[in-house]
Each structure stands twice: as structure tokens, then as C-alpha cells.
Amino acid sequence: MNIVKIKDVKNELVVEVLQKGGLVIMPTETLYGAFVDATNPQAVEKLTKYKARPFGKPYSVAVLDQKMAEEYVKLNEIAKNLYKNFLPGPLTVVSQGKHRVAIGVESETGTLGIRIPDYTFVLDIVKKFGKPITATSANANCKKRPYKISDILDNLSERQKSLIDLIVDAGELPRNEPSTVIDTTLDDVAILRQGVVKLNSENFILSMSSENTQNFAKELWQKYEIHTGSRAIVFALDGPMGAGKTVFTKGLAKAMGIKEEITSPTYDLEHSYNTLPNTYYLIHIDAWRMENSKELQGINFAKKITDKSIIAIEWADRVSDEIRKYSEDAIIVWVKINYGKKENERNLTWDIV
Amino acid sequence: MKILAIDTSCDETAAAVTENETVVSNVIWSQASLHAKFGGVVPSLAQRQHEERIDWVINRALKNAKTQMINVDAIAVTVGPGLGIALGVGINKAKDLAKKYKLLIIPINHVESHLLSPLAQSKTNTNFSHNKYFPAYGLVVSGGNTLFVYIKGVGEYEVLAQTVDDALGEALDKAARMLGLGYPGGAVLEKFAKQGKANSYPLPIPMIGQEKRMEFSYSGLKTALWRLVEKEKQEGLNKEIIANLATSYQNVAFEHIIRVLNYYLSHNLLPNTNYLFLGGGVGANTLLRKKLRVLLKSYNLKLITPYSKRLYGDNAAMVGVSAYLKNKNTKVINYKIEEIDRKPDLNINQDI
Numbered sequence: 001m002n003i004v005k006i007k008d009v010k011n012e013l014v015v016e017v018l019q020k021g022g023l024v025i026m027p028t029e030t031l032y033g034a035f036v037d038a039t040n041p042q043a044v045e046k047l048t049k050y051k052a053r054p055f056g057k058p059y060s061v062a063v064l065d066q067k068m069a070e071e072y073v074k075l076n077e078i079a080k081n082l083y084k085n086f087l088p089g090p091l092t093v094v095s096q097g098k099h100r101v102a103i104g105v106e107s108e109t110g111t112l113g114i115r116i117p118d119y120t121f122v123l124d125i126v127k128k129f130g131k132p133i134t135a136t137s138a139n140a141n142c143k144k145r146p147y148k149i150s151d152i153l154d155n156l157s158e159r160q161k162s163l164i165d166l167i168v169d170a171g172e173l174p175r176n177e178p179s180t181v182i183d184t185t186l187d188d189v190a191i192l193r194q195g196v197v198k199l200n201s202e203n204f205i206l207s208m209s210s211e212n213t214q215n216f217a218k219e220l221w222q223k224y225e226i227h228t229g230s231r232a233i234v235f236a237l238d239g240p241m242g243a244g245k246t247v248f249t250k251g252l253a254k255a256m257g258i259k260e261e262i263t264s265p266t267y268d269l270e271h272s273y274n275t276l277p278n279t280y281y282l283i284h285i286d287a288w289r290m291e292n293s294k295e296l297q298g299i300n301f302a303k304k305i306t307d308k309s310i311i312a313i314e315w316a317d318r319v320s321d322e323i324r325k326y327s328e329d330a331i332i333v334w335v336k337i338n339y340g341k342k343e344n345e346r347n348l349t350w351d352i353v
Numbered sequence: 354m355k356i357l358a359i360d361t362s363c364d365e366t367a368a369a370v371t372e373n374e375t376v377v378s379n380v381i382w383s384q385a386s387l388h389a390k391f392g393g394v395v396p397s398l399a400q401r402q403h404e405e406r407i408d409w410v411i412n413r414a415l416k417n418a419k420t421q422m423i424n425v426d427a428i429a430v431t432v433g434p435g436l437g438i439a440l441g442v443g444i445n446k447a448k449d450l451a452k453k454y455k456l457l458i459i460p461i462n463h464v465e466s467h468l469l470s471p472l473a474q475s476k477t478n479t480n481f482s483h484n485k486y487f488p489a490y491g492l493v494v495s496g497g498n499t500l501f502v503y504i505k506g507v508g509e510y511e512v513l514a515q516t517v518d519d520a521l522g523e524a525l526d527k528a529a530r531m532l533g534l535g536y537p538g539g540a541v542l543e544k545f546a547k548q549g550k551a552n553s554y555p556l557p558i559p560m561i562g563q564e565k566r567m568e569f570s571y572s573g574l575k576t577a578l579w580r581l582v583e584k585e586k587q588e589g590l591n592k593e594i595i596a597n598l599a600t601s602y603q604n605v606a607f608e609h610i611i612r613v614l615n616y617y618l619s620h621n622l623l624p625n626t627n628y629l630f631l632g633g634g635v636g637a638n639t640l641l642r643k644k645l646r647v648l649l650k651s652y653n654l655k656l657i658t659p660y661s662k663r664l665y666g667d668n669a670a671m672v673g674v675s676a677y678l679k680n681k682n683t684k685v686i687n688y689k690i691e692e693i694d695r696k697p698d699l700n701i702n703q704d705i
Contacts, residue, residue, distance in 0.1 A: 268436050
């Protein structure tokens with residue numbers, strides 16, 4: 001593993017490592033990314049090992065421009081519009097792939113996410129390299145968002161570290177959101193991850209499976225994780241019976257590093273879980289059996305806030321008055337989960353009040 | 354050994370007097386009627402109600418047993434799992450009494466006591482030996498738990514399957530609420546289910562084909578029912594539709610348990626194991642017991658259930674019996690009063 005400062009690195013060196021099937025960590029306009037040749041199966045396999053990802057989770061790729069993109073995906077009118085208005089920029093556009101990248105890069109349904117980073121250094125590399133490179137965040141699956149090199153290395157095993165061939169260090173990056181991900185292959189354009197680029201005024205994504213919902217919880221956690229220790233963080237979950245509030249909490253717990261199984265707290269009203277090592281403490285509350293917001297006081301909600309706890313509360317709408325009282329002392333993330341059009345679809349929206 | 358037992362783990366304030374395995378009195382003051390007005394549990398109210406009722410319930414248990422505190426040998430109290438502030442009421446009362454009468458105090462795991470509840474006896478039987486039942490399988494189905502275990506002996510459990518989301522009792526209560534049958538509605542749901550046609554609605558059996566994962570899951574079934582109810586609501590719900598939905602739902606919910614148990618028993622049936630213990634509130638459901646008996650018959654196993662309906666749901670008699678059994682089977686532990694504390698997230702194998 002070779003770490004080079006960005007001002008000292010020669011583009012030819014990076015291109016050479018990529019050509020040999022190597023794994024390069026580089027900065028982008030959002031966060032540090034892990035890059036390999038997206039057309040080289042061995043390189044992609046190496047990346048999957050590095051990320052410790054379950055098989056079947058696709059990668060988006062970085063290209064130079066729309067022309068290069070069209071060699072790998074079919075762009076429909078919506079996609080072309082998005083390219084015109086938002087790219088280069090923090091947006092990933094998912095289109096129907098042409099199956100010209102290595103196995104495991106496109107999704108199981110053959111779609112491929114394309115990104116044109118608004119970051120000259122990476123664009124220069126792609127230009128010299130002449131092929132798309134994977135553009136995934138450099139953290140391992142479910143680990144902290146990488147804004148500096150130590151965020152990455154501190155959370156990797158020795159084995160994972162040994163897979164890195166080159167790190168381009170640009171110091172600490174500004175804390176930008178990951179790219180917005182938009183799927184243009186569905187009947188309705190769907191946002192799969194919400195970053196800075198917004199198509200409408202509210203924060204909205206479409207989940208197509210419970211894995212998607214868990215992944216969304218992970219994204220939200222990574223967004224607000226920085227406040228742990230300084231303020232309480234409350235995920236106030238609202239949605240009809242069976243919409244996936246516990247599923248969201250499972251994803252949150254996983255992202256926090258909790259190994260225990262998260263089960264419904266309906267009966268006991270609250271469950272608590274420790275992370276290993278004991279960095280965080282998740283309190284999972286269910287207000288389904290509560291009829292008015294005063295009842296939240298009955299389980300010492302105020303103390304949980306002053307203890308700066310991390311709290312997920314299901315059926316939060318039932319006790320919303322009480323939760324809102326703490327908007328000064330806590331980060332309160334209101335998450336709405338609603339049934340979508342198709343059986344497995346859920347519309348997820350969130351807001352900070 | 355005469356034990357005064359106390360359980361305030363959730364909605365019920367309960368006290369009992371037991372003599373070895375025998376239940377002498379078993380008093381349960383349920384908050385269900387109070388909560389019915391509110392439609393749910395009211396935690397602060399729950400704590401206050403436990404506090405207001407605990408003395409009355411304990412005195413009643415002693416009176417029904419025709420005994421007094423001075424004749425009691427030990428106090429057993431539930432320390433978890435459950436609602437922290439509610440558990441605290443029972444624990445504090447137990448500590449006060451233990452100090453006042455200089456008695457041994459035995460902290461008990463609520464789920465373990467459900468598991469052992471079938472061993473409780475109605476009459477003194479000097480020939481009774483609980484050890485002849487072990488090793489055995491155990492199933493606890495309640496509002497907060499769905500747990501299938503292998504019981505090597507008292508205090509030695511191996512978890513074989515448990516829920517990954519909702520407990521069975523909760524799934525039934527929530528279905529009842531969706532169907533407009535109130536809360537807690539599991540028992541009402543059972544009544545309606547008796548009038549409906551089975552399989553009149555195509556509800557998915559949870560995790561069908563994936564039984565080898567040895568997990569219970571009810572969130573998917575709950576979602577499926579929600580969609581059905583929403584659809585039926587557009588045409589208008591009537592008694593017949595509710596009954597049919599209740600029957601189909603209950604049937605599928607139990608079928609899931611049966612399939613997981615069947616998978617396990619068909620692959621791992623252990624020698625010298627002849628019984629399955631059933632405990633917890635949902636155990637009172639006759640359809641579930643019937644389905645279990647049919648399943649167990651093909652494996653030459655016998656279903657052992659509590660002798661009285663009052664031992665299925667939350668109660669203190671099971672706590673007293675468990676305390677006696679634990680005290681007898683494990684080397685006597687001198688629990689220090691000040692070290693006994695509420696353990697809301699206690700699991701079955703955790704040391705107290």
C-alpha cells in the first residue's frame with residue numbers, strides 16, 4: 001500500500017495501477033472513493049473483497065462524459081435531461097446497461113449507475129485511462145463515511161488494507177453528501193439515494209426491498225453520526241402497520257455496529273442495545289401502545305435526551321408533541337415510511353425539524 | 354419451601370404463594386381493563402397502578418394461601434425482561450419485604466418462568482419429580498416472546514429458534530387491532546377465528562421454504578394482512594369478512610411455528626427427549642395446542658401445558674415455582690439484596 005499526497009502524485013502512476021487491476025483510493029467532490037477498472041473481472045472481485053460486500057450489490061461507475069457513458073448504457077430522454085442539467089456533479093444516473101462491464105458491476109436486472117464526478121483530478125485519470133472506473137465510497141460495507149484517510153484505515157482489517165494498491169491523500173474533505181442516485185429505468189423516475197441534488201422539494205427515496213430500507217437507514221445514520229456524544233439523535237419513525245419501521249431500525253442498528261437481533265419492542269415498550277465496543281447505545285421505543293404524548297415521560301424520555309442517547313421511536317406520530325419539545329437538545333430526524341404502488345415498494349421521506 | 358412470588362414485568366400486577374412445585378395461591382390484577390379505555394399501556398400510569406395495587410395483591414395472595422409473611426421461607430421476584438419502571442415496583446417491594454423479614458430473595462427471569470410453568474402443580478404430590486421430564490423441548494409464545502428451546506435441565510437452555518421481529522402474541526394483538534377488535538385482542542381474535550373459514554384469504558406462510566434458518570418472523574404476514582384489510586375496507590368490513598380474515602391469519606401464524614418445529618424435529622430429534630413444554634399467553638389458544646399435538650404425535654413427543662389458564666398469561670405462581678426449582682437444582686446462591694436490579698433486556702441464558 002502506497003500513500004501519496006495529491007500534490008505529489010503523477011496521473012500516469014494512478015493509470016498504471018488501474019491498468020494492472022489495482023485498487024486506488026482517491027478523493028472526489030463528495031467523499032473518498034475506491035476505484036478499480038470496471039471492465040476487469042479480477043479487479044472488481046478484489047473490490048468486493050475489500051468492501052466486504054454481500055454479492056449482488058451493484059457498483060456505479062465514473063466516466064468522462066456523456067459520450068463515454070453511451071458506450072456502456074442506453075440513455076433515455078429522462079437520463080439525457082439529467083446529464084444535461086446536473087453532470088458533472090454529485091448525481092448517479094441509473095440506466096439500462098449494455099453489459100460491457102465486468103460481472104457484478106451492473107445490477108441483477110442489468111442496470112448500471114453512471115457518475116461524472118465534478119472533480120478534475122478523477123476526470124483526468126478517467127480520460128487517460130479511457131475506460132470507466134468503479135465509483136464507490138472507500139469505506140467498507142456499513143462503516144463510517146470516508147472524509148479523511150484515517151476514517152478508512154481505522155475501520156479496516158489488515159487483510160482489507162492489504163488489498164489497497166494506492167491511496168491518493170487530499171487531506172480532510174469538506175463533509176459533502178454522497179451522490180443522489182436516480183433510477184431512470186422504471187415507469188416513474190425514482191430516487192434511490194438522496195444527496196444534494198434534489199428533484200423535488202422534499203427528501204424522498206423509493207425503496208424496493210427491505211434491504212433498500214435498511215440501506216436508507218444506514219445512509220441516514222452516516223449523515224448524522226457526527227453528532228453522537230454532543231447531542232441526542234432521535235429517529236422518529238412514522239408509517240402504517242407493517243410498513244417497515246422495525247426493518248429501518250434493523251438497518252440503523254447494523255450501521256451502528258450492533259450485532260444483536262433487533263426485535264419489535266411493542267410489548268416491552270423499549271429495548272436497548274449496546275454496540276461493541278460500547279461506543280453507542282441504541283434505545284428502540286415503540287409508542288404503538290401509547291395513546292398520548294405524556295406517556296413518553298413515563299419511560300424517562302427526557303433523561304434519554306440529556307444522556308445524549310441514540311433513539312429510534314416507532315409510531316412517533318402518536319407522541320409527536322412530546323418529541324418536538326426536545327428539538328433544541330436533540331437532532332430529530334422524522335422518517336415517514338409509506339406503502340408504494342407495487343407490493344415491495346415503500347416511499348421514504350425524511351425531514352429535520 | 355414456601356415462597357412468596359411477585360411479578361410486575363408488564364401490564365399485570367401479580368403475586369402468588371407456592372410450596373415447592375405446588376401453587377397455593379395465584380393472584381393477578383390485570384391492567385387490561387384500565388388500558389382498554391386508553392387503547393394501550395400507559396407507562397407512567399402502569400407504574401403508579403403497580404404501586405397502588407402491589408400491597409393489595411400480595412396481601413390477597415397470602416390470605417388466599419391462608420398464611421402470613423412469618424411463614425414464608427423466601428421471596429421470588431421477576432427482574433426481567435420487561436418494562437423497566439414496572440419491574441422496579443416489584444423488585445423494590447421484594448427488597449423491602451426481604452429486609453423486614455430477613456428472607457432470601459431469588460431473582461427470576463420472566464421468560465424462564467413461562468418455560469417452566471407447565472411444571473407447576475395444583476395439589477401437593479410428594480411423588481412428583483420434575484426431573485423425569487428432562488431433557489425436553491420448550492416453546493414460549495407470548496406478547497413479548499416467541500422462543501423455541503432445548504431444555505437440558507432447570508437453568509440449562511439452548512435456544513433453537515426465536516423471533517427476528519414481532520412476537521406471536523403481538524402479531525395476533527396487532528391483527529385484532531387492524532380488524533377493529535380492540536386491544537389486547539388476541540383472545541377476541543381467537544373467538545372470531547372459530548367462526549370463519551380457514552384459508553378463505555391467501556395469506557403467505559412466513560418464511561416458507563426457509564425453515565432451516567430457524568427463525569420466527571411475523572412482520573411480512575402483518576404487512577400482508579394490512580394490505581388485505583385496506584382492500585376489504587373499500588367494500589366495507591362485515592362480521593363474516595372479519596371472521597374469515599381472523600381464521601386465515603391465525604391459521605397461517607400458527608402454521609409457521611409448526612413448520613419451524615417440524616423442520617427441527619425432522620432433522621435433530623434427540624434421544625431421551627419425550628416432551629415439549631408450552632408456556633406463555635398464546636399457549637391458551639386451543640387451535641395452537643391442537644396443531645402442536647398433531648405435530649408432536651408423529652415424533653412420539655407429548656405436549657406438557659400448565660394445569661390452569663391462569664398460568665399461561667403473566668402470573669407470579671410460575672415465578673415462585675421457578676424459584677423453587679432453580680434453588681433446588683443450582684447450588685444455593687446467596688443473592689445480595691443490594692445487587693438485585695431490574696434487567697429489562699434479560700435473555701434466557703443470561704446470568705441474573
